[in-house]
Amino acid sequence: MKKLLVTFWILPILCFSQMTDEEQLEQIYKTALTESKAYEWLDHLSNQIGGRLSGSLNAERAVAYTKAEMEKLALDRVYLQPVMVPKWTRGIAEYAFIESEPGLTTPVNICALGGSVATPAGGLKTELIEVQGLDELAALGKEKIEGRIVFYNRPMQADVINTFEAYGGCVDQRYSGAAEAAKYGAVGVIVRSMNLRIDDLPHTGSMSYGELPINKRIPAAAISTKHADILSTMLELNPKIKFHFRQTCKVYPDVLSYNVIGEIKGSEFPNEIITIGGHLDSWDLGDGSHDDGAGCVQSMEVLHLLKKTGYTPKRTIRVVMFMNEENGLRGGNKYAEVAKAKGENHVFALESDSGGFTPRGFSFDCSDENFEKITAWKPLFEPYLIHYFKKGGSGADIGPLKGDGIVLAGLRPDSQRYFDHHHAANDTFEHVNKRELELGAATMTALVYLIDKYGTILPKKIKG
Incomplete structure (x- = not known):
């Protein structure tokens, strides 16, 4: 046995x-x-x-x-x-709208980028300048950027089969966009979400200020692809529209x-x-x-x-x-x-x-x-x-x-x-x-x- x-x-x-x-x-x-x-x-x-x-x-x-x-x-x-x-930490929910003229606003969906500083307590509202990337930012120079919010609107390339390659082709504007815009006197940054789909969801992600001193750092947020398209169209019709956003994020x-x-x-x-x-x-x-x-x-x-x-x-x-x-x-x-x-x-x-x-x-x-x-x-x-x-x-x-x-x-x-x-x-x-x-x-x-x-x-x- x-x-x-x-x-x-x-x-x-x-x-x-x-x-x-x-x-x-x-x-x-x-x-x-x-x-x-x-x-x-x-x-x-x-x-x-x-x-x-x-x-x-x-x-x-x-x-x-x-x-x-x-x-x-x-x-x-x-x-x-x-x-x-x-x-x-992100803090309380972010809030943003496009102001076509005083009293006429369009709410949009945004979220703070990870590592961003907060806006002033009452939020930030000013005119925007739309760019397709960091190179265009440099070409515009300080004269056209100072005092404005930079709106990075380069989309992920739809005809690239490997979507990670498409992501890599535009993520620099999210990661380095605020640091670069601040050099030219921008007061804030709004970045098109890294997303091939057109929807209402903003996508967060990491960003870096590099060696920028704390007192020079500007708030940065992502906007949903749907609202990025709306914002771009409204800017084309009226370059003087203003953008307001508020976020209360904090670094510990x-x-x-x-x-x-x-x-x-x-x-x-x-x-x-x-x-x-x-x-x-x-x-x-x-x-x-x-x-x-x-x-x-x-x-x-x-x-x-x-x-x-x-x-x-x-x-x-x-x-x-x-x-x-x-x-x-x-x-x-x-x-x-x-x-x-x-x-x-x-x-x-x-x-x-x-x-x-x-x-x-x-x-x-x-x-x-x-x-x-x-x-x-x-x-x-x-x-x-x-x-x-x-x-x-x-x-x-x-x-x-x-x-x-x-x-x-x-x-x-x-x-x-x-x-x-x-x-x-x-x-x-x-x-x-x-x-x-x-x-x-x-x-x-x-x-x-x-x-x-x-x-x-x-x-x-x-x-x-």
């Missing part, structure tokens, strides 16, 4: 060890679609906690929740990594927060580290479901799926919930700083920060040799309609890890709907599809499995 029991105990291990890569991926996807915890975790993050702006009470609650949930997975280690983060001293980290120790190469992550913080207008609650729960799900499918990693698999990607990247920088100080050997890092939509594949920041090795696995993913394997780009939080030999990767879901929700009030749980979220987690797990099993190609050292 004892021999029989031992046989039954060993049989699953023997069966697993004989699994082909095709069979292992099939098991990963099947388990993700039937036994995943990702959607349940996201439900709690979104609906029980909500928006998780760095330095906020909700961010603290998210740290405690994700740490507790990873502890339930019976990992080898779960811990918090301290990091100081900025604290900015930095506060203590944490990266949340959980790991499974490698059975053969424990000093070779594979890192997977998303950022736990989010903007405050919505609940941060796509940006980046989805990436966080998908990363946690990688460890859950590896354990559920019985896979024992050769290398250490570490999940990191990074804090403060949205307005400072403090968590990513701190993680890389500590890793370097400890002399840790990171061989691969994967980030999910493009929403919980249908996965299409990955982008890679790596050597040609590693890219060739990884693309050889592409046929394994094609039954799951994962076809996109491209060099270039990974993720903001894992970027500071970049160095000789490490392979950096980013999950690339379908991007067409992402900027409908990005940094806006409709980045909420009901806009995440459970099946799409789970497929993304499975796709990440499949790549991590292959990287762990076969390793990466290390750079050749030059003798001498």
Whole structure:
């Protein structure tokens, strides 16, 4: 009887060890679609906690929740990594209108940009100057800008298929627009929301004053795409119209927060580290479901799926919930700083920060040799309609890890709907599809499995 029991105990291990890569991926996807915890975790993050702006009470609650949930997975280690983060609050709801003539006004939807200063207590009202970007601002000069509100109205380019490229083509006016406008004497900035859809929702996001002294900083807000078009049309008809806006945001001293980290120790190469992550913080207008609650729960799900499918990693698999990607990247920088100080050997890092939509594949920041090795696995993913394997780009939080030999990767879901929700009030749980979220987690797990099993190609050292 004892021999029989031992046989039954060993049989699953023997069966697993004989699994082909095709069979292992099939098991990963099947388990993700039937036994995943990702959607349940996201439900709690979104609906029980909500928006998780760095330095906020909700961010603290998210740290405690994700740490507790990873502890339930019976990992080898779960811990918090301290990091100081900025604290900015929005204050009471922003208010704005267009004044065609005294007493005749049109209300419009705006939101303060993250990090902006407040307007005067009674608000700010003056004429505007519309520009399409920073270059046009410089061409106009101080004479036409001083004392006015600068209205940046360059839209995302609609004919660019990769919407992240379209976003990159105009986000400089949001990030640097206030600092540049202030140099020419502007008193405020209104920026067209980074959104391909025409709707009523303003989209916030980070902005920077650079080295501008505090007393020279001017308030900056985003306006919805629909109202940006209305404002532009009204300016064309009457360049003398005025714009009024009021916001009460405030910047506080930095506060203590944490990266949340959980790991499974490698059975053969424990000093070779594979890192997977998303950022736990989010903007405050919505609940941060796509940006980046989805990436966080998908990363946690990688460890859950590896354990559920019985896979024992050769290398250490570490999940990191990074804090403060949205307005400072403090968590990513701190993680890389500590890793370097400890002399840790990171061989691969994967980030999910493009929403919980249908996965299409990955982008890679790596050597040609590693890219060739990884693309050889592409046929394994094609039954799951994962076809996109491209060099270039990974993720903001894992970027500071970049160095000789490490392979950096980013999950690339379908991007067409992402900027409908990005940094806006409709980045909420009901806009995440459970099946799409789970497929993304499975796709990440499949790549991590292959990287762990076969390793990466290390750079050749030059003798001498």
